[in-house]
Amino acid sequence: MNDSLQKQSVFSVGSRRVPLLLRIKRILPKSLFGRTLLIFIAPAFIILVLAAYVFFARHWLVVTKGMTDSLAGDVSFIVSLVEQDYNFQNWNQISELAEKNMGITLSFQRAETLLDRSNSGGPVGVMLKRALADKLQNYFSSDLKHERGLVVIRVQIPQGVLSFAASDRKVYSPTTQVFIIFWAGTSVLMTLIALLFMRNQIKPIRQLALFAEQIGKGSYSSTMNIAGATEVRKAITSVMLMKDRLRRQIHQRTAMLAGVSHDLRTPLTRMRLQLEMMPKSQETKDILEDVSEMEQMLNAYLAFAKGEESSEAPDAVDVKELLEEVASSAKRVSNNVELSVKGDIKIIARRNSMKRCVTNLLENALRYGTKASIYAEAGDKVVSIVIDDNGSGIPYDMREEIFKPFVRLEDSRNSDTGGVGLGLSIARDIARSHGGDISLSDSPLGGLRAKLWVPV
Numbered sequence: 001m002n003d004s005l006q007k008q009s010v011f012s013v014g015s016r017r018v019p020l021l022l023r024i025k026r027i028l029p030k031s032l033f034g035r036t037l038l039i040f041i042a043p044a045f046i047i048l049v050l051a052a053y054v055f056f057a058r059h060w061l062v063v064t065k066g067m068t069d070s071l072a073g074d075v076s077f078i079v080s081l082v083e084q085d086y087n088f089q090n091w092n093q094i095s096e097l098a099e100k101n102m103g104i105t106l107s108f109q110r111a112e113t114l115l116d117r118s119n120s121g122g123p124v125g126v127m128l129k130r131a132l133a134d135k136l137q138n139y140f141s142s143d144l145k146h147e148r149g150l151v152v153i154r155v156q157i158p159q160g161v162l163s164f165a166a167s168d169r170k171v172y173s174p175t176t177q178v179f180i181i182f183w184a185g186t187s188v189l190m191t192l193i194a195l196l197f198m199r200n201q202i203k204p205i206r207q208l209a210l211f212a213e214q215i216g217k218g219s220y221s222s223t224m225n226i227a228g229a230t231e232v233r234k235a236i237t238s239v240m241l242m243k244d245r246l247r248r249q250i251h252q253r254t255a256m257l258a259g260v261s262h263d264l265r266t267p268l269t270r271m272r273l274q275l276e277m278m279p280k281s282q283e284t285k286d287i288l289e290d291v292s293e294m295e296q297m298l299n300a301y302l303a304f305a306k307g308e309e310s311s312e313a314p315d316a317v318d319v320k321e322l323l324e325e326v327a328s329s330a331k332r333v334s335n336n337v338e339l340s341v342k343g344d345i346k347i348i349a350r351r352n353s354m355k356r357c358v359t360n361l362l363e364n365a366l367r368y369g370t371k372a373s374i375y376a377e378a379g380d381k382v383v384s385i386v387i388d389d390n391g392s393g394i395p396y397d398m399r400e401e402i403f404k405p406f407v408r409l410e411d412s413r414n415s416d417t418g419g420v421g422l423g424l425s426i427a428r429d430i431a432r433s434h435g436g437d438i439s440l441s442d443s444p445l446g447g448l449r450a451k452l453w454v455p456v
Contacts, residue, residue, distance in 0.1 A: 033202040052183050063173045071170045072131035074102045079155055105165040114156040117141045124171055204228030215243050261298045319345040319376050326358045336371040345378045349434050357430035360423040361450045365389035369447045382453045391447035399440040403428045
């Protein structure tokens, strides 16, 4: 029983800690610049605050206590002299000595009673009150805010009320203000220097992130200046070497497939000519179909390879105009194509590649269904193009597998029932080269929904 209660209490404590950690995590900066700045400045700032607090507290307590004790001693001494001089025969001498040697101006209200015994002045007023209470047996009041720059103390004596007026410098130390100004100014200056320094250090990292993003989108012609710290320079150099290797690899693969395609087209062309000259029969017809299928496969392979080495430059593309062209071409095959574009949408993309991506998705929808619809809208950060069909759809466990090259839903190699299995692969490669992607889900029309999204 005790063990279960202990586990429940630990769980409850843990459950209280998790929201607190999440709240703290939300407050912390998300960028590398902010986190690095926090790592450097936060410990230094805490140390400065603690050091300033300890030094300031000790300095303020010791110095202020000594000054208030000194003023209270002067007041007590003068009160003793005045009380001894009951008839005020030496009043003028006492006043002159107090003003000359102690910086205190005296005044006397005969036969009055000290009614207001309040003390003002904050922490310094409290320390002055304690010092006066230790030195005096009389009733008194102190006012550090009576007039600007003055400390006024009133003491009840048998003859009346004795007033003391002195400069506030007798209880306040100007070094405290100087220290605070120096500490604050130095902290602000060092923070600004740290901001400038960290900004210059983070700048190459940001440029490297943008450079890597451009490579991921298929832009192998971009370059970057090597700058920053040694580790950053090394990372930039490695990324640039990786870019060159990727470009060479893709170029070599494309050249190889182009060469294979050219070499194979020559005998295929000869075979087609020979078959055309032969007497017509079912055998020659079947062989001609095989030759046509082989030519289509070669064209698809070459198109798949060239898709990753597109030299087309990105530009502003009107999505509505692009989709109207795709839909118009598709209506030559089927009239059951609906188009809906919400608003005036423009994206930065390679127009021909994006057109090919949407065309592949729409052709796939019309191949397996009899009706298709295209819908496009712009969000805050992305543009979505949704293509629905009323076909048989794709099983859930095959929706990622189908994007792999040469993967088909049915086992036959008949191009009329499924192509060569490269349409969706090419479409996803194009989408990802633009920083977006394609996802598959169930369609309201009963078939498959293909959602293409690209960043604005």
